[in-house]
Amino acid sequence: MIFQDIIFYIFAAILIASALGVITARNPVYSALLLVLAFVTCAGIWLLLEAEFLAITLVLVYVGAVMVLFLFVVMMLDINLDQLREGFWKWFPFGALIALVMVAEIAMVLMGNHFGLEQMPAPEPQAADYSNTKELGRVLYTEYVYAFELAAVLLLVAMVAAIALTLREREDKKSPNPSHQVSVKKEDRLRIVEMPSEKKE
Amino acid sequence: MEYIQQLFDQFFGTEWGAMLFSLATNMTFIFAIVVPLLLGVAYLTFAERKIIAYMQIRVGPNRVTFFGIPWLRGWGQPIADAVKAIMKEIVIPTNANKFLFILAPVLTIMPALAAWAVVPFSPEVVLADINAGLLYILAMTSMGIYGVIIAGWASNSKYAFLGAMRSAAQVVSYELAMGFALVCVLMMSQSLNLGDIVNGQQGGSMLNWYLIPLFPMFLVYLISGVAETNRAPFDVAEGESEIVAGFHVDYSGMAFTVFFLAEYANIILVATLTSLLFLGGWLPPLDVAPLNMIPGFLWLLFKIAFVLFFFLWFRATFPRYRYDQIMRLGWKIFIPITLIWIVVIGLIMQLPETAKEIFPLNLWF
Numbered sequence: 001m002i003f004q005d006i007i008f009y010i011f012a013a014i015l016i017a018s019a020l021g022v023i024t025a026r027n028p029v030y031s032a033l034l035l036v037l038a039f040v041t042c043a044g045i046w047l048l049l050e051a052e053f054l055a056i057t058l059v060l061v062y063v064g065a066v067m068v069l070f071l072f073v074v075m076m077l078d079i080n081l082d083q084l085r086e087g088f089w090k091w092f093p094f095g096a097l098i099a100l101v102m103v104a105e106i107a108m109v110l111m112g113n114h115f116g117l118e119q120m121p122a123p124e125p126q127a128a129d130y131s132n133t134k135e136l137g138r139v140l141y142t143e144y145v146y147a148f149e150l151a152a153v154l155l156l157v158a159m160v161a162a163i164a165l166t167l168r169e170r171e172d173k174k175s176p177n178p179s180h181q182v183s184v185k186k187e188d189r190l191r192i193v194e195m196p197s198e199k200k201e
Numbered sequence: 202m203e204y205i206q207q208l209f210d211q212f213f214g215t216e217w218g219a220m221l222f223s224l225a226t227n228m229t230f231i232f233a234i235v236v237p238l239l240l241g242v243a244y245l246t247f248a249e250r251k252i253i254a255y256m257q258i259r260v261g262p263n264r265v266t267f268f269g270i271p272w273l274r275g276w277g278q279p280i281a282d283a284v285k286a287i288m289k290e291i292v293i294p295t296n297a298n299k300f301l302f303i304l305a306p307v308l309t310i311m312p313a314l315a316a317w318a319v320v321p322f323s324p325e326v327v328l329a330d331i332n333a334g335l336l337y338i339l340a341m342t343s344m345g346i347y348g349v350i351i352a353g354w355a356s357n358s359k360y361a362f363l364g365a366m367r368s369a370a371q372v373v374s375y376e377l378a379m380g381f382a383l384v385c386v387l388m389m390s391q392s393l394n395l396g397d398i399v400n401g402q403q404g405g406s407m408l409n410w411y412l413i414p415l416f417p418m419f420l421v422y423l424i425s426g427v428a429e430t431n432r433a434p435f436d437v438a439e440g441e442s443e444i445v446a447g448f449h450v451d452y453s454g455m456a457f458t459v460f461f462l463a464e465y466a467n468i469i470l471v472a473t474l475t476s477l478l479f480l481g482g483w484l485p486p487l488d489v490a491p492l493n494m495i496p497g498f499l500w501l502l503f504k505i506a507f508v509l510f511f512f513l514w515f516r517a518t519f520p521r522y523r524y525d526q527i528m529r530l531g532w533k534i535f536i537p538i539t540l541i542w543i544v545v546i547g548l549i550m551q552l553p554e555t556a557k558e559i560f561p562l563n564l565w566f
Contacts, residue, residue: 003220029354033301036347056336064343065373068350072369075354075362131332133393178529 008048015041032071039063053133230328234317242465243279249513251275256517289454294356297451301355306452306459309348313466316341320473321396323483323497335383335393338474339376342429345467346372349431349438349448352460356451364447367524368438372429374531379425381539382418386411386478388546399482406488410481417542419479421535423511426471428527430464432512434519435527442521468512469505476504 018041021034039062046055140148209225210218247262254261265277293299319334321327331337346369353365387393389411390401402410412419428435439447449460476482482504483497522530549557 033347033351052331052333053336056333056340059340060336060343064340064346065376068343068346068369068373071347071350072366075350076366131393133333133336176525178526182526 004048008045011041011044011048015045028074029071032067032074036063036067036071039067051132053136227328234328235314238314238317238466238469239462241469242462243283245465245469245509246282246461247276247279248509249516250278252510252513253517256514283458286455286458291454291456292451294358294451296357298355298357301351302451303456305348305352305355306456306463307348308351309345309463310459310466312341312344313463313470316470319395320470321399321477321482322501324396324400326498327396330394330396333393334395335387335398338395338470339380339383342467342470343372343376345463348460348463352452353448356448358451360444360446360450361448363444364438364440364450367440368431368448371431371435371438371527371531374528375425375428375535378421378531378535378539379429381536381543382415382422382425383478385415385418385539385542385546388543388550389414395477399477399484402481403484407481407486410479410484412479412481414546415479415542417538419475421539422479423471423475423508425531425535426475427512427515428531430467430471432464432468433516434522436521437524437527440521468509472505472508472512473501475508476501480504480508 015038018034018037022031022038025031025034039058043055043058043063046052046058206218206222209222212218213221251261262275262278264274265281266273266275267277293302316338318329319327319331319337321330349368349372350365353361353363353368356362386398390398392398392401431438437447439449441447444450449457452460483501485492485495485497485500487493
């Protein structure tokens, strides 16, 4: 399909350009916004692969929630770029190593024919009424239920740990207690006093 | 329809003709959704001003009319407002980030309109009949927040920035409760397709609507919808008594109007979704002779108008929530309620058939 190819190349070009922008933009807010663009175009490419559940969930979770909070933090922080760049050469070998591993992985995918790709034929295209969501849910909750629950527990542990590490109970804080405030009755706050009216002289 | 398709085939050849024909039909459909939607937005503002006026024993807009017809007094007001907004200058503050300042209203209106693509208006009439319709709508509405955040940041003003921060935190919090409420709906309908969800509520009377088994979820969804659209009593993002007008304080003319349009388009979207998911969409309340002769589309419109009235009523009735209480309502009340209700619905679905028949649960499950 020539039309799908054109759309794929458009999305891929935007994705690569925005991903490059994420690491080259001087303003961290621009970086975060370009990362959002990268997520959205990536979702577009996943839609081309007929993975509509994953594509929409990518937009819903990463664009709709994670990046909003990320942007929130980036806008609030006063980021000093010089300080950020200080450790560049110290971490460069490590970053280069990760980049090399990723390049090798991508190369293995692209040169799949040399690594026995023909043993795994391309999946059959599905009919129009095929529900990606239903199939994914069925597999996730039957065959891979232990892995799924392990991942859930891992996330829960990370969440609890993040809260436990950052929670500081201050001694001098005067936070209001809304449930106490909401349940206040008129009698607790207000005293009605009878005052006889005075006669005019 | 087939005649037009043949015309396309003759003019452009079979290959290009089919492609251009589907493009043309889709564009027509998009216009048929967007134009009435924008008109609906215009007249929703008019309805809001009129209804709140009558609730406060005033008259509301009663001057502008069409062609001097006396009984249409006031009905020209939204059109006059729109013309005024188009004529006004768009002032860009000196220290604002110009590109993002202009991009922000666009990013707000885009998801507000795009979400309508999967909304069915009657059993057959829907632009994109996709399986994951409900997920798509959730994804689109969650993208609307970027316009607000970017507007607040690009304005380079403290008031705008505070409004944007408040709005971001509020929308992210209520999205969770909203999502969990929708999980209950799709557990019952066993489909993410909005048309299938409405068809799942079929069965002769309004007893079959999801409103009854999911009544707490209906309340959670409606209130979260009010919070998501930054409407009173959750409009701290605008909070004119503290932060002037919140995130759009520096916007003027059409740029401001686009924010306004997006807000009202989102309100209509939430009302439409509430009607589709909980109030049976295009189904009549009783499947008997005079009621089921009214076309389903009119029933849907009537239900949307009914829910919209609540939005206006809330605004006229409630004082603005304090910010920490908004957060408390979202995180400590709504999310636990929705989580409990998901478990309850799941347990009921696992009951044996005989138990479901003893209690009249087989109306819904």
